[in-house]
Each structure stands twice: as structure tokens, then as C-alpha cells.
Amino acid sequence: MTHPxxxxxxxxxxxxxxxxxxxxxxxxxxxxxxxxxxPGPQGGPGLPPPPASPQASPQARxxxxxxxxxxxxxxxxxxxxxxxxxxxxLALLVVAFGAVTAWQTADRSAxxxxxxxxxxxxSSAAADIYRSLADANTTASSGFLAGxxxxxxxxxxxxxxxxxxxxxxxxxxxxxxxxxxxAATVADxxxxxxxxxxxxxxxxxxxxxxxPVGGAYLRYANEKMQKEMLPKAEDLYTKENQRLRADYADAxxxxxxxxxxxxxxxxxLAWAQHRNYRRxxxxxxxxxxxxxxxxxxxxxxxxxxxxxxxxxxxxxxxxGVRSLNVLHDARIASLKAxxxxxxxxxxxxxxxxxxxxxxxxxxxxxxxTNMATLGKGLAEAEKLADDTTGEQPVTxxxxxxxxxxxxxxxxxxxxxxxxxxxxxxxxxxxxGATGExxxxxxxxxxxxxxxxxxxxxxxxxxxxxxxTGLSAGAAVLAVLGAAGxxxxxxRRLSEYR
Amino acid sequence: MKGGVTMQGRRLRARLRGWGGVGAxxxxxxxxxxxxxxxPLTQPRDGGPxxxxxxxxxxxxxxxEDGCPTPAMRDAPEKQSLSPSGADGKxxxxxxxxxxxxxxxxVGVDQNSYRWGYRDPNSGGTGDLEGFDIDLVHxxxxxxxxxxxxVQFKAIPTDQRIPAIQDGRVDMVVRTxxxxxxxxxxxxxxxxxxETGQQVLAPKSAPITGYDGSxxxxxxxxxxxxxxxxxxxxxxxxxxxxxxxxxxxTVPNQLDCLVRLQLGEVDAVVTDGALAASQAxxxxxxxxxxxxxxxxxxxxxxKKDADDLVRRVNQILVDYRQDKADGWQASYxxxxxxxxxxxxxxxxxxxxQYLRKS
Numbered sequence: 001m002t003h004p005x006x007x008x009x010x011x012x013x014x015x016x017x018x019x020x021x022x023x024x025x026x027x028x029x030x031x032x033x034x035x036x037x038x039p040g041p042q043g044g045p046g047l048p049p050p051p052a053s054p055q056a057s058p059q060a061r062x063x064x065x066x067x068x069x070x071x072x073x074x075x076x077x078x079x080x081x082x083x084x085x086x087x088x089x090l091a092l093l094v095v096a097f098g099a100v101t102a103w104q105t106a107d108r109s110a111x112x113x114x115x116x117x118x119x120x121x122x123s124s125a126a127a128d129i130y131r132s133l134a135d136a137n138t139t140a141s142s143g144f145l146a147g148x149x150x151x152x153x154x155x156x157x158x159x160x161x162x163x164x165x166x167x168x169x170x171x172x173x174x175x176x177x178x179x180x181x182x183a184a185t186v187a188d189x190x191x192x193x194x195x196x197x198x199x200x201x202x203x204x205x206x207x208x209x210x211x212p213v214g215g216a217y218l219r220y221a222n223e224k225m226q227k228e229m230l231p232k233a234e235d236l237y238t239k240e241n242q243r244l245r246a247d248y249a250d251a252x253x254x255x256x257x258x259x260x261x262x263x264x265x266x267x268x269l270a271w272a273q274h275r276n277y278r279r280x281x282x283x284x285x286x287x288x289x290x291x292x293x294x295x296x297x298x299x300x301x302x303x304x305x306x307x308x309x310x311x312x313x314x315x316x317x318x319x320g321v322r323s324l325n326v327l328h329d330a331r332i333a334s335l336k337a338x339x340x341x342x343x344x345x346x347x348x349x350x351x352x353x354x355x356x357x358x359x360x361x362x363x364x365x366x367x368x369t370n371m372a373t374l375g376k377g378l379a380e381a382e383k384l385a386d387d388t389t390g391e392q393p394v395t396x397x398x399x400x401x402x403x404x405x406x407x408x409x410x411x412x413x414x415x416x417x418x419x420x421x422x423x424x425x426x427x428x429x430x431x432g433a434t435g436e437x438x439x440x441x442x443x444x445x446x447x448x449x450x451x452x453x454x455x456x457x458x459x460x461x462x463x464x465x466x467x468t469g470l471s472a473g474a475a476v477l478a479v480l481g482a483a484g485x486x487x488x489x490x491r492r493l494s495e496y497r
Numbered sequence: 498m499k500g501g502v503t504m505q506g507r508r509l510r511a512r513l514r515g516w517g518g519v520g521a522x523x524x525x526x527x528x529x530x531x532x533x534x535x536x537p538l539t540q541p542r543d544g545g546p547x548x549x550x551x552x553x554x555x556x557x558x559x560x561x562e563d564g565c566p567t568p569a570m571r572d573a574p575e576k577q578s579l580s581p582s583g584a585d586g587k588x589x590x591x592x593x594x595x596x597x598x599x600x601x602x603x604v605g606v607d608q609n610s611y612r613w614g615y616r617d618p619n620s621g622g623t624g625d626l627e628g629f630d631i632d633l634v635h636x637x638x639x640x641x642x643x644x645x646x647x648v649q650f651k652a653i654p655t656d657q658r659i660p661a662i663q664d665g666r667v668d669m670v671v672r673t674x675x676x677x678x679x680x681x682x683x684x685x686x687x688x689x690x691x692e693t694g695q696q697v698l699a700p701k702s703a704p705i706t707g708y709d710g711s712x713x714x715x716x717x718x719x720x721x722x723x724x725x726x727x728x729x730x731x732x733x734x735x736x737x738x739x740x741x742x743x744x745x746x747t748v749p750n751q752l753d754c755l756v757r758l759q760l761g762e763v764d765a766v767v768t769d770g771a772l773a774a775s776q777a778x779x780x781x782x783x784x785x786x787x788x789x790x791x792x793x794x795x796x797x798x799x800k801k802d803a804d805d806l807v808r809r810v811n812q813i814l815v816d817y818r819q820d821k822a823d824g825w826q827a828s829y830x831x832x833x834x835x836x837x838x839x840x841x842x843x844x845x846x847x848x849x850q851y852l853r854k855s
Contacts (some may be wrong), residue, residue: 202759206779207618207619208618208619209779210617210618210619211611211618211779212608212609212610212611212615212616212618212752212779213611213752213755213756213776213779213780214618215608215609215616215618215752216609216750216752216753216755216756217756219749219753220753220756345624347652348608348650348651348652351657352664352666359664359666416599417597417598417599417601417649418598418599418601418603418648418649418650419598420624420649420650421623421624421625424623424624
């Protein structure tokens with residue numbers, strides 16, 4: 001462990017240091033008598049050496065602070081005192097570096113963990129709640145409002161949507177902080193869902209009896225869904241997305257404080273070693289070298305680990321979350337379009353809207369707007385898709401959409417000509433109806449969403465694992481480094497005993 | 498000069514002082530009058546039916562609002578139609594000149610009025626509409642275009658009936674539409690084809706007895722733009738309906754009122770007796786309360802200048818009522834006898850009069 005006071009090969013002469021000292025050098029601070037300072041009788045272990053000058057003789061009634069400052073000043077006048085101060089400062093710097101690193105990386109890693117396991121799943125769940133509710137409504141109300149009794153398939157789809165929405169709400173409730181706006185929204189939706197379902201059940205009962213009041217119940221249920229529930233579900237989705245973005249913002253910034261302290265600690269260690277060399281001509285002090293090594297490792301680990309994590313997280317956002325948002329929006333647009341297409345037939349031209357000087361069907365106008373949104377969304381998703389597996393379903397959805405538009409045009413022409421039954425068959429019929437196209441668009445978007453979710457989970461998971469152990473490692477290494485600094489200085493100090 | 502001015506000033510002041518008493522009295526009178534006029538406004542407006550002052554206000558207001566040019570029109574708007582004729586004019590020519598698939602009569606109807614214009618959910622998914630109004634539409638289409646199925650139905654909410662005609666979205670509206678003076682300034686009506694009156698519908702267990710004081714503090718549902726809505730709002734302003742009755746619930750179709758009633762969101766529904774009976778037929782726990790409190794007639798509404806079409810529809814109505822085999826009576830028996838009773842005499846309007854000359 002210990003080195004010789006002087007390396008066997010003669011070191012290059014250092015400026016200001018006597019050449020080839022035969023004995024351990026006796027640095028001479030300016031203005032101080034050259035003397036060996038040993039722990040005096042008054043100076044217990046750990047206490048600074050007694051003041052060497054008579055001016056510092058104890059005076060009556062001094063404050064502890066002033067006394068401490070005096071002692072420090074006195075200590076700084078002797079080499080062992082200075083060494084003690086340097087050792088303490090170095091240890092403090094290395095420990096602070098480790099602590100700040102542990103704290104900042106723990107924060108970031110917790111945020112990254114939230115992104116992966118909390119806010120992104122919640123944002124997807126919220127999108128799913130919205131989709132399930134909208135799909136349930138489209139399935140239950142429109143198809144049957146337009147064409148009599150619902151089919152077994154549409155009933156099953158409705159029930160599945162309601163189950164999905166209920167499950168999503170339970171999950172969202174479990175994951176939202178009590179008293180937060182998101183929790184209030186979830187509570188509202190939990191209250192409205194059974195109300196909505198009750199209205200639909202009543203509608204079914206009356207429908208079976210052949211009473212048109214069943215249709216009136218469905219209109220009421222539809223109104224509740226469109227005016228109260230869907231806006232709330234959309235709001236929940238927006239809030240969860242904001243949370244996701246906030247978690248990303250917490251996870252990705254560089255830990256500048258930790259990096260700064262690391263650089264400072266390394267600079268301090270380098271200076272201490274250089275000072276040591278200047279005074280003793282000894283190149284290596286084991287303790288200080290060990291401290292430098294650990295600090296370097298922590299700093300490198302911090303910078304590299306964080307950069308990798310940051311790159312992975314950014315990739316998970318760019319390749320995953322952005323695509324997912326676009327795909328979710330496109331899916332919702334296609335749902336809205338389907339709902340409006342059905343309502344066009346349900347309302348039979350009752351609602352019109354002035355566009356310029358022309359009066360057009362209000363629901364058909366909305367349908368066209370939704371389809372434009374869908375088209376834009378699909379184009380964007382195609383651009384964002386970074387591999388063929390992700391691109392393929394989107395391309396297929398684009399094809400489905402084109403076919404949907406074509407069939408929709410034919411259905412509209414029939415309706416405009418008063419062939420209501422034909423138009424109905426073209427929209428909600430079994431074969432060759434626009435319903436098929438809508439289902440294909442929906443299925444393809446679901447596939448694309450699945451793929452992007454997997455991509456997101458991979459990238460974000462990689463990012464999270466790049467930070468694994470960083471906080472704990474930084475803490476342990478910092479303690480070791482501080483110990484090294486103390487030991488290294490202690491080694492020098494022991495030469496004064 | 499100076500003395501003269503003082504003299505004049507003093508005289509003026511004296512004169513003013515003489516008028517002062519009169520002025521003060523006038524001021525007191527004006528304040529008292531203002532108080533007397535404002536007093537009714539500061540009282541809680543809970544007055545029962547027919548307090549004298551507000552009744553007077555009602556008459557003036559009614560005259561200002563209903564837009565009736567003559568008292569005869571207000572008293573019997575159903576008589577203000579053109580005499581029947583089978584001749585084609587420019588409106589009918591335009592309909593007949595529609596080509597291909599579009600050669601259809603476009604008619605605004607209801608799809609939510611049980612036995613008037615509705616879709617039977619168990620009819621097999623064709624979406625065909627049926628009912629008393631729909632029968633009449635098929636008859637008109639057959640007469641004008643030759644085929645009773647040359648019709649394009651457009652379902653329209655109550656408050657869209659007049660705009661739909663004015664915008665030319667439909668050729669006519671056959672949708673339990675009451676002939677009244679206010680609507681006559683916007684559309685043209687045929688002769689009446691049905692007689693009814695406003696009635697109150699409420700749960701059997703409710704303490705409501707009819708269109709009277711028992712509606713105080715009750716929530717009443719009406720359809721937006723309906724006769725019932727106009728009548729109730731007018732009566733409440735006039736004071737003949739308790740001001741505590743809550744009329745805020747208005748819905749697109751009268752049937753939506755039954756939903757609100759069943760959900761307990763309202764206590765009573767006011768609509769045409771014929772439609773109220775349709776609602777009662779769908780729910781055995783509600784019933785019509787009291788007698789009809791108005792007399793109204795349904796007519797076919799058309800564009801204001803479509804004289805030939807109005808005359809033609811009136812001619813069709815004459816034939817329809819005479820046709821015992823498959824006309825008015827047969828349609829009544831098929832759709833309405835179950836809800837309105839076998840006896841159709843209270844529903845059949847009196848022999849039409851055609852007092853409108855142009």
C-alpha cells in the first residue's frame with residue numbers, strides 16, 4: 001500500500017522543489033518558522049494543532065463560530081492542518097457528487113419508469129375508453145335506429161365495448177391520484193355509464209314491443225353519449241397525454257448538477273494530487289488515485305448511461321408515442337365518421353347545414369370532415385411508421401378508406417334519389433356495405449397500434465434499463481471514493497506524526 | 498335698466514312659485530302612477546288563471562304576434578284554403594318533370610309518432626315508415642305521379658317543418674301539423690284532414706286533473722316549435738296558466754316527452770290529443786287528463802306560392818274522404834281506432850270551406 005517517499009527512478013525536478021530531497025520535505029509556508037508540527041499535548045486526535053503564534057492565545061468569552069474560524073485559520077497555517085482541510089473538502093465533494101448523482105438519476109429513472117409502466121399505458125387506456133364508448137354508441141344506436149332490430153353480432157359487439165369501457169375505467173380509477181381532475185372525470189364517467197346502459201336497455205325492451213318510444217330512448221342515450229360522456233372521455237385522454245409528456249420531460253433532461261459536481265470533484269482530486277507531487281515529488285497516492293478512479297467511473301457511467309437512456313426514451317417517443325397518438329386520433333376519426341354516416345340515414349335529411357350558399361346534410365358534412373381527418377391521420381401515420389411491419393396495416397387502412405369513400409358515395413346517391421332501403425343496405429347491409437370498410441379500417445388501425453405499442457415498450461424499456469443501478473452504484477462508489485480520498489490524505493498526514 | 502331687470506326677475510320667480518305647487522302635485526301624481534303600474538311587477542307572479550290586467554295584455558300581444566290579417570282568419574284558419582282542382586300547374590309540372598330515380602314526391606314526415614308516422618322496429622329492417630299520415634302521403638303520390646311508392650320521405654323534427662318547406666327541401670309536410678294563422682303567413686295549408694285538440698298527459702297516479710290549476714309547480718314537457726309550446730308559453734304570459742309551472746323542458750319530437758316523463762324528469766306532457774293518445778298507447782301507466790282545451794285541425798303544408806299543388810291536395814282530400822273502401826275511414830280504422838276509439842266522428846273535420854281566394 002504505502003509507497004516509498006521517493007520513486008526509485010528519479011522524478012523530473014519539479015519547480016520550487018529542492019532537487020533530490022533526502023528526507024521527507026519540509027514545506028515552508030511563507031512567514032512561518034520552519035518546524036515540524038506534531039500533535040501537541042493540547043491537540044487531541046482530530047483536533048487542529050494548537051496555534052503556533054502567541055496572538056492566538058485563548059481569550060475570554062469567544063463565540064463558538066469565531067473560535068472555530070480561528071482554529072481553522074490557525075490550522076491552515078500548518079501543513080498537516082491544510083492536509084486535513086483538503087482531505088475533508090475532497091471527501092465532501094466526492095460524497096456530494098455521489099449523492100446528487102443518486103438523487104438526480106433516481107428522479108429520472110422513476111420518471112422513465114412512469115412513462116413505461118404508468119402514464120403511457122394510462123394514455124392508451126384512456127384512448128381505449130373513448131374508442132369503446134364511441135363504438136358502443138355507434139353499434140347500439142345507429143344501426144338499429146336505421147334498420148330495426150339489432151343483430152346478434154352487433155349486440156355482442158356492443159356488450160364487449162361496454163365491458164372494455166368499464167374495465168378501462170376501473171384501471172384509470174386505480175391509477176389516478178385521489179382528488180385530481182382525472183379522478184373526477186373518471187368518477188363522472190363511472191356514474192354515466194350505467195345510466196347510458198339503462199337507456200339502451202329500455203330502448204331494446206320497447207323495440208321488442210314495436211313501440212317507437214324505443215327509438216326515442218336511443219336518441220336520448222345517443223345524446224347523453226355525444227354531449228356528456230364522449231367529451232369527458234376525450235378530456236381524460238388529453239389529461240393522460242399531458243401526464244405522459246410531463247413524465248418524458250422529467251426523464252430526459254441532462255443531470256447538469258451531478259455532472260458539474262463530478263467535474264468539480266475530479267478537478268479537486270487532480271489538484272490535490274498535483275499539489276502532493278509538487279510537495280513530495282511522489283507521483284501516485286493510492287487513496288487519491290482510487291478516489292479519482294471511482295469518481296471517473298461514476299461520471300462516465302452517469303453521462304453514458306443517461307445519454308443512452310435519453311436516446312432510447314426519445315426514440316420511444318418519436319417512434320412509439322407520436323405514432324400512437326396519430327393512430328389513436330385516426331381511429332377516433334374513423335369511429336366518428338361511421339357514427340355520422342349512420343346518423344345521416346337515421347335523420348333522413350332532417351338536419352341541414354349551410355355551406356356557403358348551398359344547404360347540405362349536416363351529418364354527411366360531418367362525415368366528410370371526419371374522413372378528411374382520418375385521411376390526414378393515416379398519411380401522417382404512414383410517414384411516422386419506421387418499419388414495414390408498422391407501415392403495412394396503415395397502408396391497408398388507406399386502401400379500406402378509399403373503398404369506404406367509394407361505397408359511401410353510392411349509398412348517398414341512392415338516398416338522394418329516395419331509394420332509402422337500398423341506401424340502408426349499402427351502409428349497414430351484410431355484404432359490400434360501408435360497414436365492412438369501417439371494420440377493416442378499425443382492425444388495421446388496431447394492428448398498427450399494437451405494433452407501435454410494442455416498439456414503444458421496447459425503446460422505453462431499454463431506456464429504463466440503461467439507468468438501472470445508476471443511483472445505487474453512484475452512491476456506493478461515491479462512498480468508496482470519499483474513503484479513498486480520506487485514506488490518501490491520511491497517508492500523507494501520517495508522515496507528520 | 499338694472500332696476501328693471503331685478504323687477505322682471507322677481508316677477509318671474511313669483512310666477513314660478515305659483516307653478517311650483519302644481520308641479521309638485523304633478524310629480525307626486527306621476528310617482529304614484531309609476532308605483533301603481535310597477536306594483537304588479539314587483540309582486541310574485543303566481544297569479545291564478547285570468548287576472549284582469551294581464552288578460553288585457555294578452556289580447557294585445559296575441560294580436561301583435563299571431564300575424565292574422567283578419568279576425569275571420571284567426572277564428573277559423575282551417576277555412577282559409579284554396580278551392581280544390583285537379584289541374585296541373587307549375588309546381589306539379591316541376592315535380593313531374595323530375596327525371597329518372599329523382600321522379601319522386603319529397604315529403605317531410607315524422608318517424609316517431611306511433612300510428613301516425615313511425616317505423617315498426619319489428620318490420621324486418623327495411624326502414625319503411627307507416628301510419629295515418631303515411632297513408633295520406635302514398636295517396637297523394639299515387640294521384641300526382643301515378644305510383645304510391647314514388648315518395649322520398651324526409652324525417653323532420655317539429656321545429657324544422659316550416660324551414661324545410663321554405664328552403665325547398667321538401668314539396669310538402671304531412672306531419673300532424675296544426676293549421677294556424679301564424680304559420681299561414683309562412684306556408685300554405687290544405688283543407689283540414691283531421692280534428693284534434695291539446696291535451697294533458699300524465700301518470701295515472703299523478704294528482705293532475707287536466708289543463709288547470711293542478712299544473713302549478715309541475716314540470717311540463719312540450720316539443721320545440723309545437724302548437725302546445727306556443728299555447729302554453731302564451732297562456733303563462735297571459736296569466737291563465739300558473740306561472741309556477743315549469744315549461745323549460747322542450748324536445749325535438751313529442752315522443753321524446755314520453756321518455757322524459759318515464760324517467761321522472763317532467764310531471765306532465767302537453768301535446769295534440771291524437772298524439773297524446775299514441776303516447777298513452779305505448780305506456781299503460783300514463784293517461785290523458787281532462788278534455789282537449791283547444792280545437793285544432795291538421796293540414797298538409799306546402800310552399801306559400803304553390804297554389805296548384807294546394808288545390809290538387811284539396812281535391813285529393815275530397816276524394817280520399819269519399820273513398821270508403823281505401824280512403825280516410827279505412828286508414829283511421831287501420832291505425833287510429835285502437836288508440837282514439839272506434840268512433841271517428843270527433844276526429845273527422847267538418848265539411849271544408851274554401852275561403853281563400855288567392
